[in-house]
Amino acid sequence: MLRYAVRRLLSLSLTLLVASLVIFVAIEIVPGDPAAYMLGMNAAPDTVAALRAELGLDVGPVQRYLNWLGGMLSGDFGTSYTYRTPVVDMIGDRLMISLPLALYALTLSTLIAFPAGIIAATRRGSAADVSVMGVTQLGVAIPNFWFAMLLVLVFAINLRWFSAGGFPGWDQGLLAGIKALTLPAIALALPQASILARVMRSSLLDTLDEDFIRTARAKGLSTRQTLWRHALRNALIPVLTIIGLQFSFLLAGAIIIENVFFLPGLGRLVFQSISQRDLIVVESVVMLLVFAVVVVTFLVDLAYAAVDPRLRRTN
Amino acid sequence: MRWLQHRNLWLGAMLAAVFVAAALISFLWTPFDVTKLNIPEKLQTPSMEHWFGTDHFGRDIFSMIMVGARTSIAVALVAVSIGIVAGVPLGLAAAARHDSPLDEIIMRSNDLVFAFPALLIAIMITAIFGPSAINAIIAIGIFNIPVFARLSRAAALGLWTREFILAARVAGKSASRISVEHILPNMLNLLIVQGTIQFSLGILAEAGLSYVGLGAQPPIPSWGRMLAESQTMITFAPHLALFPGFAIVFTVLGLNLFGDGLRDYFDPKISRGRH
Numbered sequence: 001m002l003r004y005a006v007r008r009l010l011s012l013s014l015t016l017l018v019a020s021l022v023i024f025v026a027i028e029i030v031p032g033d034p035a036a037y038m039l040g041m042n043a044a045p046d047t048v049a050a051l052r053a054e055l056g057l058d059v060g061p062v063q064r065y066l067n068w069l070g071g072m073l074s075g076d077f078g079t080s081y082t083y084r085t086p087v088v089d090m091i092g093d094r095l096m097i098s099l100p101l102a103l104y105a106l107t108l109s110t111l112i113a114f115p116a117g118i119i120a121a122t123r124r125g126s127a128a129d130v131s132v133m134g135v136t137q138l139g140v141a142i143p144n145f146w147f148a149m150l151l152v153l154v155f156a157i158n159l160r161w162f163s164a165g166g167f168p169g170w171d172q173g174l175l176a177g178i179k180a181l182t183l184p185a186i187a188l189a190l191p192q193a194s195i196l197a198r199v200m201r202s203s204l205l206d207t208l209d210e211d212f213i214r215t216a217r218a219k220g221l222s223t224r225q226t227l228w229r230h231a232l233r234n235a236l237i238p239v240l241t242i243i244g245l246q247f248s249f250l251l252a253g254a255i256i257i258e259n260v261f262f263l264p265g266l267g268r269l270v271f272q273s274i275s276q277r278d279l280i281v282v283e284s285v286v287m288l289l290v291f292a293v294v295v296v297t298f299l300v301d302l303a304y305a306a307v308d309p310r311l312r313r314t315n
Numbered sequence: 316m317r318w319l320q321h322r323n324l325w326l327g328a329m330l331a332a333v334f335v336a337a338a339l340i341s342f343l344w345t346p347f348d349v350t351k352l353n354i355p356e357k358l359q360t361p362s363m364e365h366w367f368g369t370d371h372f373g374r375d376i377f378s379m380i381m382v383g384a385r386t387s388i389a390v391a392l393v394a395v396s397i398g399i400v401a402g403v404p405l406g407l408a409a410a411a412r413h414d415s416p417l418d419e420i421i422m423r424s425n426d427l428v429f430a431f432p433a434l435l436i437a438i439m440i441t442a443i444f445g446p447s448a449i450n451a452i453i454a455i456g457i458f459n460i461p462v463f464a465r466l467s468r469a470a471a472l473g474l475w476t477r478e479f480i481l482a483a484r485v486a487g488k489s490a491s492r493i494s495v496e497h498i499l500p501n502m503l504n505l506l507i508v509q510g511t512i513q514f515s516l517g518i519l520a521e522a523g524l525s526y527v528g529l530g531a532q533p534p535i536p537s538w539g540r541m542l543a544e545s546q547t548m549i550t551f552a553p554h555l556a557l558f559p560g561f562a563i564v565f566t567v568l569g570l571n572l573f574g575d576g577l578r579d580y581f582d583p584k585i586s587r588g589r590h
Binding site: 029259 | 423435442527563
């Protein structure tokens with residue numbers, strides 16, 4: 001197990017290193033000098049040069065890449081070209097919204113999908129199964145940002161249960177913050193819950209067909225006992241993978257949903273930075289999200305290998 | 316009456332065909348000109364004249380949805396083609412040289428691309444070149460490459476152990492010739508099904524990208540941007556937000572049903588296990 005983990009960790013570090021290189025080179029292609037852009041057209045050349053030095057732009061690309069990489073490893077993401085504040089602080093503030101939003105949505109989608117998938121699988125062919133399959137078929141076809149707009153129309157504008165957007169800040173109390181994130185989390189969770197419920201259903205159906213389930217029934221366990229003790233535990237493996245994969249989609253999806261609700265999260269930050277050509281912020285946010293995706297995939301693989309020893313060998 | 320057993324296939328095909336037809340017809344005819352502003356008739360609710368109403372510039376929503384279908388379908392279709400054209404040969408090559416450094420390089424590069432969700436690729440491309448429909452195509456296309464590479468590698472690896480491939484090898488055919496002449500034709504079904512799924516995901520992704528302003532730019536109508544523009548008017552003109560949304564949902568639903576139906580059609584064994 002340890003050898004497997006170390007090998008996967010090495011390959012993860014390599015992926016991240018290459019990803020950082022790709023991101024850096026891609027952003028380097030962008031024409032124009034951020035210092036000149038910040039100071040405007042009438043800036044004196046020596047002022048521009050001074051600012052270039054201050055931003056660390058006066059060294060060669062290789063040195064700049066190493067500085068950026070080294071900085072990130074020590075928690076220094078550089079300074080925003082537009083706001084002149086440390087990028088790490090800006091990202092930290094925004095993460096306080098995007099991360100809870102993604103986790104909230106993940107929790108919701110799991111809470112919806114598990115019972116729905118289990119009911120559909122254990123009552124195959126029943127009205128409940130048909131409805132779950134129908135609703136989930138629709139759920140995967142609905143764009144989450146459009147669903148978010150419909151939620152605003154119904155629950156914020158017509159019923160006035162929630163505010164239509166904005167975020168009060170966590171200092172206004174946990175409840176106010178959670179309330180502001182509820183509609184966005186539901187919008188994010190719906191398509192994910194639909195996918196998860198379908199995976200849960202088919203995985204459980206496959207497991208229920210296995211010989212060991214028949215053995216469990218034959219030795220006298222009730223349907224319920226068989227389900228909880230044997231079937232669910234085995235059916236969970238593919239479901240776990242999907243949950244891991246979903247996390248990256250949730251983070252990316254959160255970027256779009258934040259736009260619908262005017263939430264000051266990572267998404268708003270990245271779009272603002274694109275329009276202001278604050279490339280160091282774009283670079284850092286993209287790197288951070290790639291990091292999150294790669295690490296979550298790694299953790300899922302590890303959990304997988306811990307549950308199922310066969311996977312350690314085949315990989 | 317075999318086709319009656321494939322209800323999903325036909326229902327999906329018909330739904331998707333409606334939007335493909337709308338896109339094609341829009342090249343020749345639309346009820347109203349979508350580039351012409353008609354401010355006196357702005358924000359009308361659906362009527363006999365304007366079936367889906369008009370937007371804040373007085374443009375006919377029905378006509379805009381027809382033209383918007385072009386953008387969605389074109390972007391998704393080209394993006395799937397990029398995924399197939401680049402991904403399938405990579406997957407075939409990796410399988411033909413299984414466990415070689417080439418296989419390793421291809422698979423690790425796949426992992427690398429997988430670490431970038433389509434939205435992140437789009438964000439980077441937009442940061443560099445600015446927003447456009449072409450950039451949306453590239454972003455979704457790049458995202459599709461590892462999907463097809465992994466699928467074809469897995470399918471090809473299974474086929475390489477089969478006897479008819481062994482026969483071809485004994486006959487002295489090269490690995491690349493076997494891949495093209497024997498492996499590829501035997502995995503076409505899989506590719507078609509996956510292609511349909513990626514096509515519908517592409518429509519969703521294009522809508523999302525144009526919604527946040529990273530896709531098609533004005534004056535090209537696109538469903539995602541129509542939704543973005545409707546957002547500020549949702550309190551007094553909710554119909555602006557409804558119709559483009561329904562267009563996306565029905566297209567994606569149609570393609571998904573079509574894909575499911577195709578899978579059942581190609582492999583009836585699977586459907587018996589699932590339904």
